[in-house]
Every structure is written in C-alpha cells, then in structure tokens.
Amino acid sequence: MSQAQLMDGAGLARRIVEETAKRAAALTGRTGMAPCLATVLVGEDPASVTYVRMKQNRSRKAGIESRHVALPAGTTTAELVDTLKALSDDPTVHGILLQHPVGPHIDERAAFEAIAPEKDVDGVTLSSYSAMSFGLPGFVSCTPGGIMRLLDEYDVDPAGKRAVVVGRSAILGKPVGMLLLGRDATVTYCHSRTIGLSSVVREADIVVAAVGRPRLIRGEDIKPGAVVIDAGYNPGNVGDVDFDTARERARLITPVPGGVGPMTIAVLLEQTVTGAERQLGLR
Template sequence: MPAELLDGTKTANEILGKIRSQVAVRVAGGGSKPTLATVLVGADPASITYTRMKRKRCESVGMRSLKVELPAETTTEQLLAEIEKLGNDPGVHGILLQHPCPPHIDERAAFEAIPTAKDVDGVTLGSFADMWFGLGGFDSCTPGGIMRLLRAYDLPLSGKRAVVIGRSAILGKPMAGLLLAADATVTICHSRTPDVAAAVREADVVVAAVGRAEFVKGDWIKPGAVVADAGYNAGNVGDVEHAAAAERAAWITPVPGGVGPMTIATLLEQTLVAAERDA
C-alpha cells in the first residue's frame, strides 16, 4: 500500500490560523503587532523569493514585516551594525538573516549578533544550546517544523531508530537533537559515512537533508518507515526518490508541500512567542 502523505501545507495552514487568532486577540487587547525583521544581503534571486514569501505569510496572519535589504558589497561590520540596531529596537521581536550570505560575509559572526531572545530562526549558538539541553530556546525552523508535522499526525518517536542524513548546523545537527529529545535513537549520516544505505534500511524514521536530488533510493526505505524529505532541488525534486520510497514507507512528505510550509509556520509561531515573552 502506498504511503500516506504528511501534508505540510494543511498542517501549516492550521498553525497559521491559530497564530492569526492569537495575534488578533493580542492587538485587540492593546498589544503591539509581533514584528519580524528579514535581513537580506545582496540580490540572490532565490533569497529574494524566500524573504518575500516569509513577509507575505507574516502579513497574512496580522504580523508586521520589516524588510531590511542591503547591497551585496555590504561588509561584515556593516551587517553586524544593522543587526545590532534591530536587536536594540523594542519594536522588533524576531530577526531573520537570510542565508547564505555573500561569501565575503562572516556568516557565523552575523548570526551571533542576533540576540537569543529574537533568534526566531534558531541559528545562534545560544539557541542551539538551549534546544539541545531543553531550556526553552527557539528551534531551528526546518527541524522544528518537521517535529511539529510528526506530532500533528501522532507519529510515535520514543524508542524508534531515526537516521538523519546531513549534518549542517541549521538542519542536520539540530534535527538530531530534537529527535533525541523525543527519545528516538539517532544516527547522523554524512559524506564520510561508509554505507548510508545500510543505516537507512534499519531506520524507522528517515530525515533527508543532504541537498542532492533523489539521493535516498526507494529500496533503502524500511517497510513501514516514516520519511521526511527536507530537500528541495531543481525541478521540484527532493532528496528522496519519492515514488519508489512511497511504495515502502508508511508516511512520507511530498515535495513541495511537505517540510517547506512547516518551516515558515514555525518561524511565525516562534516570532509570536518572542513577542509574548517580551510583553
């Protein structure tokens, strides 16, 4: 039997609906609109599209969107100064630095300039530590979105074997931490893992975040497994060989319409939380 779809669009819309209601109540009670600042350096077409999409979603739930666009020649020092200004602005509740930045920018330094209380994208070392130790920090948005999607479908994680393919600081590593916190037994696979297929074949839960089209083959998937495809490649193709994997998995995310909408919903949810904490 083909896998059931983990419908990220539907679940994200439900989350956005709740956010819209909460924002309306907040504003009606005299509170300020939760405000998300999106910072973009340069004019990368994909980054322009992503930030525009995030601003539109922000405004669709009644939040305020603050657009900060800087020229490609902006220096690290200039970017740090801009982020510091946003960090000191009481009217800004969340700061998103669109990445990747141009190569001359010290991206880690720029991330670390974001105050942890406003790090609604979950990219700072402070947020990562809070997440790893369960101290109430903000999740990295894509892993956080995947976890929310799995919970929405009541899929059990405790005691399950989970494999995360990819070890990036904003996806693979935090994903492993969140699964571990849910009592899964977690393996991280990466470019030096000798036999990724063997690890995946043992997994009850697979999260693919490698950035290579259809890297995960359908016959790698354990029958009855849950598959979350966090990849997005040219031609609307994920990191998983979807059709073949869906013949073996019990649940699988579509691409598009799976992980992507959940990432944005999580970003806005965390922006609302930041505003409430600041109230």
Template sequence: MLMSGTELARDIVQRASEKAAEYTSRTGRKPCLATVIVGDDPASVTYVRMKQNRCRKAGLDSVHVALPASTTTEELVARIRALSDDPAVHGILLQHPVPGHIDERSAFEAIVPHKDVDGVTTHSFAAMSFGHNEFVSCTPGGIVRLLDAYDVEIAGKHAVVIGRSPILGKPAAMLLLARDATVTICHSKTAGLAEIVRTADIIVAAVGRPRLVRGGWIKPGAVVVDAGYNEGNVGDVDFEAAAHAGLITPVPGGVGPTTIAVLLEQTVDAATRQPDA
C-alpha cells in the same frame, strides 16, 4: 501515504494569528518580524517574499532589510545589532545562505537570543538541546510537529538524519533525541550510507543533494521526511522510487509550510515574552 504540511501549517498559523490579534488589542502594536537578505539569489528573494506575505495575512508586521551582495561581515553584523536593539522588532530572520565571503556564524550570533525566532544562534541550539523553553530551529521544529500530527511514534525508534548543518541536521537530531529516538547522524563523508539508512524507522533527509536517497535504501514502512529542496522542485529523496515507505513528505508541500508556520508562531511568542508585552 503523504505527510502534507499544508493543513498543519494552516492550524499553527491560525492559532498564531489569534494570539497576535490578542497582543495587538492589548498593546496597540503588532508582532514584528525583521527579514534580512544579502544579495539577490532568486530562491532566497522568493522565500523571503513568501514569509512577508504570510506575516501580513497572520496579522504581523514585517520589516525587510535588503543588502547588496558586496556587504561585508562587519556591515551585516551592524545592521543585525541595530535590529536587535530596536524595541519595535520582536523577531529577526537572516535568510540563509549568505554570500561566501561573509562569516555567517558571526552574523547569526549578532541576533539577541530573545529575538532569535529562527533558532539559529548558539544560545538557541544549546537551550533546545537541554530542553529549555526557547526557540527551536524552524525546519526541525516543523518536522517534529509534522511527525506528531501524523501520529508517528518517535520514542524507541531508530532515526537517521542525513545532514549535519547547524540550522537543520544537528537540531533535528537533538529534537528527535529529546523524544527518545535513537539517532544516527550521517553526512557527506559517512561510509556505507545506504546500509545505515536501510536500518532507519525514521529518515530525515537534509543534505541538499537531489534524489540522494534511493528507494532501495528505504525499508518498507519507514517514515521519510524530505527536508531538501533543489532546483526543479526536487527533494533529497527519490520520491517516485520510495512508494514502499509508510509515510513520506512531498516536495514542495511537506516540510516547507510547517517551517514558515513555526517561524510566525515563534515571532508572536517573542512579542508576548518581551518586557513591554
């Protein structure tokens, strides 16, 4: 059975849109998301454009900052700090990845916590890990919402997260742990990966390697969340070979829509939480 994120995302965006309209009626302003992109990577450009379009459809404003690939860390940090200081901007998204010469972590940390609607700062990760009502990383947050929408039992289950990035693998593990799953985090240097995955009730593939997870790695009835997206609309799971999974997300149409929906929802929440709201 497929776990489609499309209908869930539509519901999340609809509620966010209603909340945005109420905020606009009360304040005369729209919640505003600032998107920052460095360079002209085609996939990143397309993804940012998609987010801007979804903002408009949901009744949000968007500000787009496009910087050349030659931008330095210092220049990027300065632009993000300016957005952090701008009262008209309620949320800030720095599109990942940035060019290799930029210190991405320094750029993320330039986002003030109350505008970190993508959940990428150290503050947001710590707050999320301790269960505080802060902004979650959008893709992991969308994954948990997707599991809930399909009535997947998380408590007491063995969840294997493949990937340890600070904006996907690690926060996904923390959110599952908070829901009482027993979590194993695997990565590129994990020995015996296939054997570990075979023990999983829930698999989150988030490593960025096409078709890494083979059908034979998945025990019958397991829930498979493919958070990978590779060239050619291919995920991190060999989709055709995973027919014996109990539930599986398609690529595209699974995790992607919920990621954007959570981003818009958290942008509206950021607007309503700020002092002048």
C-alpha cells in the same frame, strides 16, 4: 504493501498560521503593538529574494508586521553585525530573520550571533542550539521544529525508534537530530561522505533527508514501514528522496513540495508571535 500515506505539511501549516493570526490579533488588541518580524537580506540572489518576499506576505496575512532591510552584496561582516545588533536593540522588533546564505565573504556565524537570543525566531544562534540540545526554553530551528510537529500530527512517537538523519547543517541536520534525541530516539547522523550510506538508512524507523542531493535516498534504501521526512529541495521540485520508489515501502512520507517547506514558515511566524508575547510581558 500499500503506498505510504502523505504527510500533509501544507494543511497542518495552515492551521498553525490560523491560530498564530488569532494570537497576533489578541496581542495587538491588548498592547496596541503588532508583532514585528524583521528580515535582512544581503545581495539580490533570486531564490533568497523570493523566499523573503514569501515570508513577508505570509507575515502580513497572519497580522505580523514585516520590516525588511536590504543590504548590498558587498556588505561586510562588521556592517551586517551592526545592522543586526541595531534590530536586536529596537523594542518595536520582536523577531529577526537573516536570510542565508549571506555570501562567502561574510562570517555567517558572527552575523547570527549578533541576533539577540530572545529575537532569534529562526533558531540559528548558539544560544538557541544549546536550548534545543538541553531541552530548555528557547526557539527551535524552524525546519526541524516543523518536522517534529509533523511527526506529532501523525502520531509518530520517536521514543525507542532508530532515526537516521542524512545531513549535518547547523540549521537543519544537527538540530533535528538533537530534537529527536530529546524525544528518546536513537539517532545516527549521516552525510555525503558516509561510507555505506544505504545500509545505514535501511535500519531506520525514521529517515530525515536533509543533505541537498536530489533523489540520493532510493526506495530500496527504505525499511518497509518507515517514516520518511524529505527536507531537501532541489531544482525541479525534487527532494533528496526518490519519492515514487520510496512511497512503495514507507508507511508515511512527506511530498516535495507541500511537506516540510510550509511547516518552516508556519513555525517562524508562530515563534515571532511567541517572541512578541514574551517581550511585551504577556507570556
């Protein structure tokens, strides 16, 4: 069997952002107000600082105003909630991104729920998760949303397929499983404590690896001809899938980096403009 075709998330993301920039320019031209994404960061974790700066830069290039709120590491849950509620009440802010993790002393769920659903462009609130689960209008979690766009780009129809999601986080594993289920896939959730993980993965037509364990999924675990989505990102640019061996068996596979990562930011920007259009009465 020949090597798997790479799923070019970077290229697709560029096209999404280009279209998003056109929509942002049109909105600004019609209303005199640019779409605005507010980012909130607690503390100074180097990785989080880098991610937020990258999102700010990408926003500006797409014609989206970027407003950043930096809070000290000792910020309490109540203080963070107040900050997010104030942004939710600000009519000049159209999307809110709380960079996570926020620190063990903060109730992250309480913080997320302080974000107004119409501004939850990162898809982290219970309202957004419910909408995803029931196929209702709303914002999807950005990484799962990006994964579904990649599947569509490469003509992968989940209907009737066996999909195995390795990971159960609230912002990636759980929602991507619900999105796949909504597209008529038969979904199995696995995680780091799953007994016989390899044997379950071997049955999958679509594998989504999102557990945060470098090279946990090996090539021998991949069903020949399967589609492999590696949403893991570990030190050294290593995903959750052993790429070299998995590529020998899969039909399609995402690289790390350049696969899922760029799609996450593209969906975030796209949803910010959608949020602005809705809030300004243009959609």
